[in-house]
Amino acid sequence: MINIRTPQEVKLLREAGRVVAKTHQYLQQFIKPGITTKELDKLAEKFILSCHATPSFKGLYGFKGSICTSINDMVIHGIPSSHEKLKDGDIISLDIGACLNGYHGDSAWTYKVGNVSKEAEFLMKVTHDALFEGLKQAKPGNRVGDISAAIEHYVAANGCTSPYDYTGHGVGTSVHEDPLVPNYGRAGHGPKLQVGMVIAVEPMVHLGKAEVYVLDDEWGVKTLDHSLAAHYEHTIAITNDGYEIMTTL
Numbered sequence: 001m002i003n004i005r006t007p008q009e010v011k012l013l014r015e016a017g018r019v020v021a022k023t024h025q026y027l028q029q030f031i032k033p034g035i036t037t038k039e040l041d042k043l044a045e046k047f048i049l050s051c052h053a054t055p056s057f058k059g060l061y062g063f064k065g066s067i068c069t070s071i072n073d074m075v076i077h078g079i080p081s082s083h084e085k086l087k088d089g090d091i092i093s094l095d096i097g098a099c100l101n102g103y104h105g106d107s108a109w110t111y112k113v114g115n116v117s118k119e120a121e122f123l124m125k126v127t128h129d130a131l132f133e134g135l136k137q138a139k140p141g142n143r144v145g146d147i148s149a150a151i152e153h154y155v156a157a158n159g160c161t162s163p164y165d166y167t168g169h170g171v172g173t174s175v176h177e178d179p180l181v182p183n184y185g186r187a188g189h190g191p192k193l194q195v196g197m198v199i200a201v202e203p204m205v206h207l208g209k210a211e212v213y214v215l216d217d218e219w220g221v222k223t224l225d226h227s228l229a230a231h232y233e234h235t236i237a238i239t240n241d242g243y244e245i246m247t248t249l
Contacts, residue, residue: 001178002170002177002178002179002191002197003170003172003177003178003197003198004194004195004196004197005172005196005197005198005237006196009103009172010196010198010237012100012101012102012103013103013104013105013171013172013198013235013237013246014237014244014246015100015101015103016053016098016099016100016101016103016104016105016246017105017107017235017245017246017247017248018105018246018247018248018249019048019051019053019098019100019105020096020097020098020105020106020107020235020247021105021107021247021248021249022047022051022249023044023047023048023051023096023098024094024096024107024109025249026043026044026047027040027043027044027047027094028111030043031086031092031111031112031113032086032113032114033085033086033087033088033090033113033114034085034086035085035086036080036081036082036083036084036085036086037069037071037078037080037081037084037086037092038080038081038082038084039082040067040069040080040094041065041066041067041069041080042066044066044067044094044096045058045066045067048066048096048098051098051100052100053098053099053100054098054099055067055096055097055098055099056097056098056099056104056105056106056175057095057096057097057175060097060175063077063079063219064079064080065079065080066080067080067094067095067096067097068093068094068095068096068108069084069092069093069094070092070093070095070220070221070229070231071084071086071090071091071092071093072090072091072092072228072229073222073223073226073227073228073229074093074220074221074222074229075093075163075166075204075206075212075221075222075223075229075231076093076095076108076166076204076221076231077095077219077220077221078093078219078220079217079219079220086113087113087114088113088114088115089113089114089115089116089117089120090113090114090116091110091111091112091113091116091120091123091124091228091230092110092111092113093108093109093110093111093229093230093231094108094109094110094111095107095108095231095233096108097175099175102173103172103173104171104172104173104174104175104235105171105235105246105247106171106175106200106233106235106247107200107233107234107235107247108202108231108232108233109231109232109233110124110127110128110230110231110232112124119207119228120228122158122207123160123205123206123207123228123229123230124230126154126155126158126160126205126230127155127160127203127204127205127230127231127232128230128232129154130151130154130155130183130203130205130232131151131201131202131203131232131233131234133150133151133153133154134147134148134150134151134154134183134201134203135147135201135234135236135243135245136150137149137150137187138193138199138201138236138238138242138243139193139238139241139242139243140193140194140195140238140239140240141192141193142192142193143187143188143189143190143191143192143193144179144180144181144182144185144189144190144191144193144199145185145186145187145188145189145190146187146188146190147181147185147201148181148182148183148184148185148186148190149184149185149186149187150187151183151184151201151203152183152184152185155183155203155205160205160206160207161205161206161208161209161210162183162184162203162204162205162206162210163183163204163206163210163211163212163221164182164184164210165212166204166221167180167181167182167183167202168180168181168182168183168199168200168201168202168233169181169199169200170197170198170199170200171198171199171200171235172198178191179191179199181199181200181201181202183202183203183204193238194238195238195239195240196237196238197237197238198235198236198237198238198246199235199236199238200233200234200235200236201233201234201236202231202232202233202234203231203232203233204229204230204231205229205230205231206223206227206228206229207227207228207229208223208225208226208227208228209223209224209225209227211223211224211225212224233247234246234247234248235247
């Protein structure tokens, strides 16, 4: 069932989204060579708790971290580790969720570690811009497939690919709700977008082929050809005029 949120619920979701945005902003100062992903995870958890919220991902489906930390060819769901240090030239995707007053915010962003390659810069720009190409289609009366098709076409036009098994989703009192929001699809198809719907749109993009595999930890997802991957995500609410980004300052 797709939930249509009341104005009061949208307000609560906006407040949760703001905690996520503030956490992203806070963590950026620590994204440097030498820090471990476990240290980033601890910093994120402490900050989220200081905002009177809780990390949405901690314990979700058994996940061990407070945030997802995915480096280079890790597409999503990287588990923070004390053995994993950032190096100059890495890119890292931080997927952060926060629950405040029973409602969730969810946003991912990819960051540079020191000096990165032109290929990494290109991938990050394509993925970031694909998110906003999708969001152009987020307005009442359009379909989820309009968002999906816009992302797919932009990614393909830039010679990149997206994994097929991982999608955006609804957000509310649960982290993952209906509808699914794929990064590929047919315009004019899928659930109709209505005022009060809250969804996470999240392109995941590879420089190489679309195929991925799951690590033995049953969480981390890597590109099969070990090409670089990036991930950008905002939680948005459908409004009368189009959409509002909930995970921003």
